[in-house]
Amino acid sequence: MRTLHRFPGGIHPEEHKAESSARPIHAPFIPNRLFIPMRQHIGQPAKPIVKVGDKVLKGQMIGQADGYVSTAVHASSSGVVTGIGLHAVAHPSGLPDLCITIDTDGHDTWTELQPLDWQSLDPAAVRGYVRDLGIAGLGGAVFPSSIKLDPKNQPIHTLILNGGECEPWITCDDRLMRERAEEVLQGARIMQHLLGAQTVIAGIEDNKPEAIAAMQAAAEKLGLQIEIAAMPTRYPGGGGKQITQTLTGLETPSGKLSTDIGVQVFNVGTAYALARAILHGEPLISRIVTVTGHVLGPQNYETLIGTPMGELVMHAGEREGTTGLIMGGPMMGFDVQPEAPVVKATNCVLVKSAELFPPKPRELPCIRCTECARVCPAQLQPQELYWFARAKNFGKAQEYNLFDCIECGCCSYVCPSHIPLVDYYRFAKSEIWAREKEKHAADIARERHEFRLFRLEREKKEKAERLAAKAQTKKAEAPTLTTDEQDAKKKLIAEALARAQAKKAGVAPKNTDNLTPEQCAEIAEIEARRARIREMAKKTIEPEKHL
Amino acid sequence: MTASTHTLPPNTSVTRVMTLVLACLMPGVLVYVWQFGWGIVINLVWASLLALGIEALALRLRGYPLKPFLTDGSAVVTAWLLALSIPPLAPWWMTLVGMIFAIGVAKHLYGGLGQNIFNPAMIGFAVLIISFPVQMTQWSAPLSLAGHAPNFTESLSLIFADTLPDGVNLDAIISATPLDTVRTGLMQQHTLDEIHGASRIFGQIGGVGSEWVAAAYLVGGIALWAFRIVPWQVPVAFLAGIWLTAGFLHWFDTGRYAAPWFQIAMPSSMLGAFFIATDPVSGSTTPKGRLIFGLGAGFLTVIIRAFGGYPDGVAFSILLMNLCVPLIDAWTQPRVFGTAKD
Numbered sequence: 004m005r006t007l008h009r010f011p012g013g014i015h016p017e018e019h020k021a022e023s024s025a026r027p028i029h030a031p032f033i034p035n036r037l038f039i040p041m042r043q044h045i046g047q048p049a050k051p052i053v054k055v056g057d058k059v060l061k062g063q064m065i066g067q068a069d070g071y072v073s074t075a076v077h078a079s080s081s082g083v084v085t086g087i088g089l090h091a092v093a094h095p096s097g098l099p100d101l102c103i104t105i106d107t108d109g110h111d112t113w114t115e116l117q118p119l120d121w122q123s124l125d126p127a128a129v130r131g132y133v134r135d136l137g138i139a140g141l142g143g144a145v146f147p148s149s150i151k152l153d154p155k156n157q158p159i160h161t162l163i164l165n166g167g168e169c170e171p172w173i174t175c176d177d178r179l180m181r182e183r184a185e186e187v188l189q190g191a192r193i194m195q196h197l198l199g200a201q202t203v204i205a206g207i208e209d210n211k212p213e214a215i216a217a218m219q220a221a222a223e224k225l226g227l228q229i230e231i232a233a234m235p236t237r238y239p240g241g242g243g244k245q246i247t248q249t250l251t252g253l254e255t256p257s258g259k260l261s262t263d264i265g266v267q268v269f270n271v272g273t274a275y276a277l278a279r280a281i282l283h284g285e286p287l288i289s290r291i292v293t294v295t296g297h298v299l300g301p302q303n304y305e306t307l308i309g310t311p312m313g314e315l316v317m318h319a320g321e322r323e324g325t326t327g328l329i330m331g332g333p334m335m336g337f338d339v340q341p342e343a344p345v346v347k348a349t350n351c352v353l354v355k356s357a358e359l360f361p362p363k364p365r366e367l368p369c370i371r372c373t374e375c376a377r378v379c380p381a382q383l384q385p386q387e388l389y390w391f392a393r394a395k396n397f398g399k400a401q402e403y404n405l406f407d408c409i410e411c412g413c414c415s416y417v418c419p420s421h422i423p424l425v426d427y428y429r430f431a432k433s434e435i436w437a438r439e440k441e442k443h444a445a446d447i448a449r450e451r452h453e454f455r456l457f458r459l460e461r462e463k464k465e466k467a468e469r470l471a472a473k474a475q476t477k478k479a480e481a482p483t484l485t486t487d488e489q490d491a492k493k494k495l496i497a498e499a500l501a502r503a504q505a506k507k508a509g510v511a512p513k514n515t516d517n518l519t520p521e522q523c524a525e526i527a528e529i530e531a532r533r534a535r536i537r538e539m540a541k542k543t544i545e546p547e548k549h550l
Numbered sequence: 551m552t553a554s555t556h557t558l559p560p561n562t563s564v565t566r567v568m569t570l571v572l573a574c575l576m577p578g579v580l581v582y583v584w585q586f587g588w589g590i591v592i593n594l595v596w597a598s599l600l601a602l603g604i605e606a607l608a609l610r611l612r613g614y615p616l617k618p619f620l621t622d623g624s625a626v627v628t629a630w631l632l633a634l635s636i637p638p639l640a641p642w643w644m645t646l647v648g649m650i651f652a653i654g655v656a657k658h659l660y661g662g663l664g665q666n667i668f669n670p671a672m673i674g675f676a677v678l679i680i681s682f683p684v685q686m687t688q689w690s691a692p693l694s695l696a697g698h699a700p701n702f703t704e705s706l707s708l709i710f711a712d713t714l715p716d717g718v719n720l721d722a723i724i725s726a727t728p729l730d731t732v733r734t735g736l737m738q739q740h741t742l743d744e745i746h747g748a749s750r751i752f753g754q755i756g757g758v759g760s761e762w763v764a765a766a767y768l769v770g771g772i773a774l775w776a777f778r779i780v781p782w783q784v785p786v787a788f789l790a791g792i793w794l795t796a797g798f799l800h801w802f803d804t805g806r807y808a809a810p811w812f813q814i815a816m817p818s819s820m821l822g823a824f825f826i827a828t829d830p831v832s833g834s835t836t837p838k839g840r841l842i843f844g845l846g847a848g849f850l851t852v853i854i855r856a857f858g859g860y861p862d863g864v865a866f867s868i869l870l871m872n873l874c875v876p877l878i879d880a881w882t883q884p885r886v887f888g889t890a891k892d
Contacts, residue, residue, distance in 0.1 A: 011887060016557060016559065017557075017559075171557065244887070244888070254887065254888050255888050256888045256889070257886060257887070257888035257889045258888075259888070329556055333555065333556040333557035334555055334556075334557070336556065353556075355556070360556050360557065363558065364558075364563065365618045367564050367618060367619075367622060367663065367664075368662065368663045368664030368665065369664050370564060370567070370624075370663065370664045370830050370831050371664065371830045371831050371833075371835050372567065372779075372830045373781070373830065373835045374778075376835065380887065381886060381887045381888075382884060382885065382886050382887040383886055383887075384835065384836070384883065384884070386835055387835070387879070403883070404886045404889070407886055407887065407888065412555035415555040416555050416557070416558060416559065417559070417562060418562070419562050419563050419564050419566065419567050420564055420664075421558070421562075421563070423555070425555065
């Protein structure tokens, strides 16, 4: 038995798992219309590679990975592309995003699938395959798996399969492990191979005894060296840093990823999707979604990506008195429109009613009771961060480790003043990002301006030198100038040179001397790209958080 | 932006926190009535009514909605803490003045609930002890020692009409507190032993009657900790601060400085430790900071009792430590997950 460690903070909200966990996973249905967003993962959205009017087959790539931090998108069923444009998507902002609309033909005809001989192939090739099959983390953060499967310079000693599923109401991973444990473990086996990890541990919260038993049985049957650990049920025990600490005792350093300490965490759903992709050649076109809350038949549905959530709710039995939909759990999920399609990140569609989710009581002032600090898994001082965010004192907020906040919502949950604390932290974070972006743009503009000044000065200097050289030859031909005049001219030239040099010293601190404007433009472009990547990296501090 | 968390546990509210504070004060109040008579009940009710009235007026003037803030319970907690800190038969206008400064000035002029840097009840107390030092020493005598035990109506007319019961003079009803007795005796160059021998006010550990009130505050305070309304650091550090400082002084000169147990057995020490120094709004918020806050307040309490101009020092020591909170908090930020261990 593995010694389990305790992560700080945490809460134990009402579980509400029994509502949806009793019934088996429902087979997928084909909606008349699929809306498939190009941005379903962290990083660059996929690039559409089909045109309106194209016939597509089930599993056919319709969006190509664009850049390193990106992954492909596929048609979830066969049909005709009838639109490429903005459509409602699941995003906290409520803004529409680029989607490919497919009118399904009902035949559900597969494209040709190619299983992969992963053991004999070069890992890099396997990763490329993973990317083209659209595999991204299904725990909620949807980080492209091809990147997470690349150990790069940091050797990975431990692979953690995250079956925590600590958010109330959600049971999709529970059902997956109960019904498809073998494929989950086959996926884990491939992950272990690609990462070269010595240890594989599956962490499952102990409120899922059936899932734990099923995984243990599957591990024995496959003869895999994999530990199945029953973790105490405590939210947010399925958070990447939390499960890492629970299972290994290792604390992920502030601002870093668990990979920096040699641990890689994958959601069990991702392992399953990887197994389907590698062993059967199936791209990620469907996932298990818990439909629960205020519905007649709460259940888990195998759901085609792109299915409007409203239709899914209709299938589960819509009820009178529905007040809205949440994508995800009650702690970290957000409100969505019923038109928004199911995406790779959709683990749950939680249907609200006034009884289940009464409106929040009025927000009162903070009384500094520090209940929030007691439950904060990042050991932050949420009450201080709240003051700083409110006062827009963002420098201080960063000093107090705002960016270590994983937005789990424990603080908002326990707050006696009912302050939506996480909203304040998200606001502060986005303001800081916006300011950094602005500052970076200003830096580029300033550098350009300074370079222009330098160039003008250099041209002036060159001209002066040319003139001086000319004068020299003139002088050689007709030495009529008096020494006084010569001295005065020399002095002028020397002064101009000194001025130019002084300016140059003050202006050009880098190796950007003597560059053509084209080169400068290129540098600026590279800088901009780097900034984008840096920002992405920041956003993905928690690549595989399954809460 | 969407609400960050869609679900809340039942019974989490400021009102619940404040109601629990009041509930945990109840043992102390009951013992107070048992040992000292009806005066404190009248004073608690009167102070509560004043608190709500002044709170309502302040909210109206500031354009805030009345209902959520009047029902949060914080004004009543302030009222009870002030009423329990002043003599139970204090005239009605003293409570009025105290509550105006507590709720009107210390709370609302600083921005209302959650914004006050000083404990409002202690500001009210400080104003009263500075302005009306004589009235503030006229405490009810314990019933077991009193020449006359005023009943409910007699207490009422004493507080609101300043009329004594027929044929009873004031000295039969009031008495100096044990701390005050010690203080006066020391000023007359008596030793502690002489003072203890000359007065009947001293009980087993602290004062007759008042030591039971202190014990009841302790019981209520432990309950408050068990309900997780107050952290353990503040009361433990506060009492430790009193004990250590008083212990050192007592060891230094047994004849001049009161014993540590005696100091801790004062009701003000227990009320201060569990109910006043633990005020989250004006106190420190970090674990280490709370230890410093409590230790500092305990230390200053004894220093003021021993060397200051007032018989008790709990109020001033807590107000002084309130001043230091921003600095203490900034210095004692706890380690964040994933950062280097100290």
